[in-house]
Amino acid sequence: MDFLLEYAGFLARAVTVLLVVVVILSAATAMRSRGRTRSGELTVSSLNEFYSDLKDSIEHSVLNKAQLKALKKSKKAKQQQEKKSGTEKKRIYVLDFDGDIKASAVDSLRHEITALLAVARPTDEVVLRLESGGGMVHSYGLAASQLARIRDAKIPLTVCVDKVAASGGYMMACIGDKILSAPFAVLGSIGVVAQLPNIHRLLKKNNIDVEVLTAGEHKRTLTILGENTEQGRAKFLEDLQTTHDLFKQFVVQYRPQLDINSVATGEVWLGTDAQQQQLVDQLQTSDEYLSACAANADLYALEFVQKKSLQERVGLTAGAAAEHIADKGWERLQRRFLG
Template sequence: MEFFADYAGFLARTVTVLVAILVVLVAIAALRGRNRRVASGHLDVRKLNDFYKGLRERLEHSVLDKAQLKAVRKAEAKAAKQTKKAGKHKPRVFVLDFDGDIKASATDHLRHEVTALLSMATDKDEVVVRLESGGGMVHSYGLASSQLARIRDAGVPLTVCVDKVAASGGYMMACIGDKILAAPFSIIGSIGVVAQLPNVHRLLKKHDIDFEVLTAGEYKRTLTVFGENTDKGRQKFQEDLEATHELFKGFVGRYRSQLDMAEIATGEVWLGTAALEKKLVDELRTSDEYLAARAKDAELFHLHYAARKSLQERVGLAASVAIDRVLLSWWERLSQQRFWQ
């Protein structure tokens, strides 16, 4: 019993020390986080030429014999020497990625990336945006589009590459490009506006449950989830959708005047080949093909603004990604038969 009593006392002291250390560490982390609020992130810059060069050299080492490899290296060194002697400077290509969700959350880093590149980019350079988005909230994609418009307004050539999808708000961003490249089976278009919400008023009424909505202003609330919707409210809601659609069409028409708006602003989507025929895109080409070709005569820099996240944000993001993957996996299983049978 004396042994257990001593052991319990030792355990209690150990736990106390550990808790004290943990409290100190948490306090230090909080202070450091407070000091870092101003510098909440950093810009990562990676030269993509090195990436493509590494791929090529790895293949050359595996395929060529020593004599051939030596000849290739000698030719490369000679070409580099001639370029340096002539004083030629390769044009610069700044590469950005935008992977859009319904809230266009990637705008948070896009705005900083655009600000950074515009601090030194000229009309001799080029910006390439690899864009993937099925659209989302109007105001969110309006802000995202404004970031790309900054590049266009500055006179820096802008190329938008779509490998998978640029629909609705995604195409609203893509249309700003001086040139739009799309993969043959990418999804393009959806120049339309949609809004939907459930209404459980009849269910509540059936169970004698009242739900009241008090507003100041005739159209402060048009359609509701719990209240009784009226024809007048539906009409106003539809008018708002039509007004938004007109703004959407006007925005696209401003940057793609060659489009037949009556034909393409129906909310439909087209695969890349059909989108090319309708002039929604300018060329059928993947981003890999385009960047690999540009790497031969230009310096490619990939920009990514990485924001610092707290522990809670990192844990929440990891959980969100895990849930998204599970849901996407099940959706692919459920939809596989419909698409491939």
């Protein structure tokens, strides 16, 4: 029993000290961060080097010394010829968007687009590898507006969908000058949906009253706790329809070739059928497209990484420290118990 008490005392002291340090550092961080904006770092990596390294690995495994020597000589001659020609290669800027329901990735996307627009030429290209099943209207509206900046700057935009671009995801995809899709990717879902539970009858059954006070006829249409009315329900449906109409207008603006009434039903299509519906232009994976482009263009992958605040870093460090302390205490307990 003594060893359990000893372990508990050790753990309590360690956690107490740790909490005091965290509180002090958190307070200091809050004071220092007032009035400051969060920043981050843009990383740029060459995809040409990535594809070249993959190719080199295979070549060194399957070719003999004579073949490798001849290949090296050929590559060197090609590089010298390109250098003498003085022609600048096309640049392709590659972005990735992995969308959650809040389109959180837009926080990085906006900075990546700002950076590339500062240097991109009309002869260059932007490729977006997009994966999203959609989410909040306003969040994906902002993400789509960021992509529209590329179109407005007259820089060709290619959107590649390997898995899914539905609802808000397709709202983003439709802005591309060209949409490429894997054969079994999911696209479409040009529709709007909203749902919420209502427990008014349960509350009423248990004699619980809920008062919903509003100023404005349509300030609250449907509620979770209050009693919903046919008038409120009708207004809610009207708002949904308005949003759907705006969604359709937005899609048609960038893809006028679509028969919008036949595709804006909320349905989804796999890549092959989506091509027949003209939701996409070509069946091709992003890997196939980019590896082919690497032969004649310089490919750059951009990623903006948000910097964590000191408070967040302290939180992560504190968590790791607490886990380390618990592990050490457990080791001491085992040594004492097992002798």
